[in-house]
Amino acid sequence: MSEVKMKATRDGFGEAIVELGRANRDIVVLDCDLGKSCKTVDFMKALPDQHFNLGIAEQNAAGVAAGLATCGKIPFVATYAAFGSMRMCEMIRQEICYPNLNVKLACSHGGMTPASDGASHQTVEDMGIMRTIPNMTVVMPADYVSAKKLVKAAAAYVGPVYLRFTRDALPVLYGEDTEFELGRAHLVRDGKDVAIIAIGDTVHLAVDAAAELEKRGVSARVLDMHTLKPGRRRLPREHRQGRHGRGPQRLERPRQRRLRGSGGAWKGKGAAHRHSGPLRRERPV
Amino acid sequence: MREQLSVKELQNKCVTLRKHVVDMIYRAGSGHPGGSLSVAEFVTACYFHEMDVDPNNPGWADRDRFVMSKGHVCPAQYAALAMKGFFPVEVLDTLRKEGSILQGHPCMNKCPGIDISTGSLGQGLACAVGMALAGKLDGRDYRVYAAVGDGEAQEGEIWEAANTAHKYGLDNLIVFVDLNGLQIDGTTDEVMPNGDLAAKFRAFGFDVYEIDGNDMEQMVAALTLARLVRNGRPKCVCGHTVKGKGVSFMENAVGWHGTAPNEAQWKQAMDELEAQYVQ
Numbered sequence: 081m082s083e084v085k086m087k088a089t090r091d092g093f094g095e096a097i098v099e100l101g102r103a104n105r106d107i108v109v110l111d112c113d114l115g116k117s118c119k120t121v122d123f124m125k126a127l128p129d130q131h132f133n134l135g136i137a138e139q140n141a142a143g144v145a146a147g148l149a150t151c152g153k154i155p156f157v158a159t160y161a162a163f164g165s166m167r168m169c170e171m172i173r174q175e176i177c178y179p180n181l182n183v184k185l186a187c188s189h190g191g192m193t194p195a196s197d198g199a200s201h202q203t204v205e206d207m208g209i210m211r212t213i214p215n216m217t218v219v220m221p222a223d224y225v226s227a228k229k230l231v232k233a234a235a236a237y238v239g240p241v242y243l244r245f246t247r248d249a250l251p252v253l254y255g256e257d258t259e260f261e262l263g264r265a266h267l268v269r270d271g272k273d274v275a276i277i278a279i280g281d282t283v284h285l286a287v288d289a290a291a292e293l294e295k296r297g298v299s300a301r302v303l304d305m306h307t308l309k310p311g312r313r314r315l316p317r318e319h320r321q322g323r324h325g326r327g328p329q330r331l332e333r334p335r336q337r338r339l340r341g342s343g344g345a346w347k348g349k350g351a352a353h354r355h356s357g358p359l360r361r362e363r364p365v
Numbered sequence: 366m367r368e369q370l371s372v373k374e375l376q377n378k379c380v381t382l383r384k385h386v387v388d389m390i391y392r393a394g395s396g397h398p399g400g401s402l403s404v405a406e407f408v409t410a411c412y413f414h415e416m417d418v419d420p421n422n423p424g425w426a427d428r429d430r431f432v433m434s435k436g437h438v439c440p441a442q443y444a445a446l447a448m449k450g451f452f453p454v455e456v457l458d459t460l461r462k463e464g465s466i467l468q469g470h471p472c473m474n475k476c477p478g479i480d481i482s483t484g485s486l487g488q489g490l491a492c493a494v495g496m497a498l499a500g501k502l503d504g505r506d507y508r509v510y511a512a513v514g515d516g517e518a519q520e521g522e523i524w525e526a527a528n529t530a531h532k533y534g535l536d537n538l539i540v541f542v543d544l545n546g547l548q549i550d551g552t553t554d555e556v557m558p559n560g561d562l563a564a565k566f567r568a569f570g571f572d573v574y575e576i577d578g579n580d581m582e583q584m585v586a587a588l589t590l591a592r593l594v595r596n597g598r599p600k601c602v603c604g605h606t607v608k609g610k611g612v613s614f615m616e617n618a619v620g621w622h623g624t625a626p627n628e629a630q631w632k633q634a635m636d637e638l639e640a641q642y643v644q
Contacts, residue, residue, distance in 0.1 A: 108502075129502070132498070132533070134525075134529055135525075135528065135529075137522075137525035137528065137529075139488075139491070139521070139522045139525060140491045140494075140522055140525030140526050140528075140529055141491075142491070143488050143489075143490070143491020143492045143494070143495065143522065143526065144491050144492070144494050144495035144498065144526070144529060145495060146481065146491075146492045146495060147432075147481065147491065147492035147493060147494060147495020147496040147497075147498070147499065148495040148496070148498060148499050149495075150430075150473070150480060150481055150492070150495070150496060150499075151426075151495075151496055151499030151500070151503070152426070152499070153499050153502070155495075170485060170488075171488055171491075171522070174482070174483075174484065174485040174488055175481065175482070175483075175488050175491075175492055178472070178482050179472070179473050179474055179481065179482045180474065
């Protein structure tokens with residue numbers, strides 16, 4: 081295998097947010113004393129007037145973000161996924177999503193990636209919780225490049241977005257020219273026998289699995305479903321299976337350790353039910 | 366335009382506002398009269414003396430903002446908005462009805478003049494802080510008024526927001542604490558004593574004005590001072606009030622937190638309020 085560059089998706093956020101803040105003075109960052117971990121330190125240094133450290137008080141940060149958004153600001157609240165989803169959950173529901181305000185929650189340490197921090201910081205519930213809240217868009221980029229692109233897409237989109245990043249480094253999967261669109265799966269590699277739909281830090285596992293399958297004579301398509309919600313009711317026609325689609329004969333979703341309530345419970349299921357193909361939950365490769 | 370009525374005119378506006386509150390909750394068959402009546406002087410003074418708002422342009426960027434952090438007493442704000450002309454007074458009859466712009470707790474996307482949706486206690490003040498911060502950022506000269514309940518002050522987020530207001534020197538934020546001493550399950554002292562809330566806000570870096578919150582003259586004086594003093598410190602008006610103020614059988618009665626009057630009670634309340642107009 082060729083040499084793989086490794087980088088955490090939180091670094092992609094940290095770089096993109098500085099660019100965004102420079103281009104648009106209405107973009108502000110609200111930190112909760114986790115700027116170093118969430119990679120907002122560069123923003124703080126470059127754009128101090130647009131940066132507010134609200135301390136270890138996440139619930140208040142969500143409310144302040146809502147208030148700022150009513151006045152035309154585009155606040156990015158930076159914290160860890162555990163706090164940005166659950167500590168602020170009801171404030172997100174009441175003050176951000178119910179009024180459908182233009183607030184972005186930029187959360188590092190999503191999923192199992194802060195492995196060495198232990199269970200208190202490993203966040204396995206957030207995607208499931210966030211996707212149940214009306215008006216919320218839920219995104220987890222698969223690598224550093226797509227993180228940069230999707231942060232910019234989230235900034236351009238008007239409405240609440242939950243962005244989830246990894247603490248740990250992931251393989252860089254995409255070239256800098258790759259385009260990403262919120263709500264639209266990205267075709268990572270084509271294949272005709274099976275399709276693997278993955279999100280976030282499981283996409284590179286799916287890519288590895290596809291390579292392994294190829295060795296065994298199975299052609300696997302890999303889809304990066306970075307936007308968990310809103311999902312299209314149907315997969316794009318070219319990815320559908322069955323008689324009407326032109327997609328592979330079987331859909332697979334890599335089993336994440338955080339499967340319940342996350343992508344696993346969602347995208348492939350609808351597609352499989354509607355397009356009558358066998359669907360299996362697979363254990364991680 | 367700031368509409369600066371005299372104290373006497375404000376007192377009469379306040380009586381009308383109270384009548385609307387009782388009337389709309391009676392017609393809705395549910396709602397929260399107690400707190401709506403205790404906060405009436407503050408709401409009246411805000412809309413008819415202090416705030417610069419434009420009913421024909423509710424989203425005007427330079428308007429003063431109003432955050433009803435104790436969202437369940439929105440009937441008081443709805444009445445003020447109707448009296449100001451944000452929507453016809455008849456709309457008040459649709460309170461809590463399906464499809465109404467006047468939801469049981471205020472919704473900013475449905476009702477003109479509502480600056481933020483509230484209803485879950487403890488959350489509005491942080492939003493008000495965000496609005497005041499945006500005003501500072503943009504160099505706009507508006508004020509943000511927030512009504513916080515004394516029961517609501519038991520929520521930790523209130524104090525997180527207070528910290529933030531102090532850190533960023535938000536002297537464009539004016540918080541009214543409605544010290545009516547009652548909450549759903551009993552007196553605040555029984556349920557969870559607040560201690561001295563005025564001293565607490567002072568300790569959090571606020572300029573505090575402690576007044577009789579049902580005395581219009583004191584209310585106007587405190588709010589005027591709070592508006593004019595721009596010294597880098599957020600303002601807090603602690604108003605000692607009577608829950609259910611103006612309706613004899615509702616005053617200081619825990620049971621009237623969230624109960625609608627029946628027809629006889631409604632009639633008695635309206636008669637009592639009618640007699641309170643100042644000649």
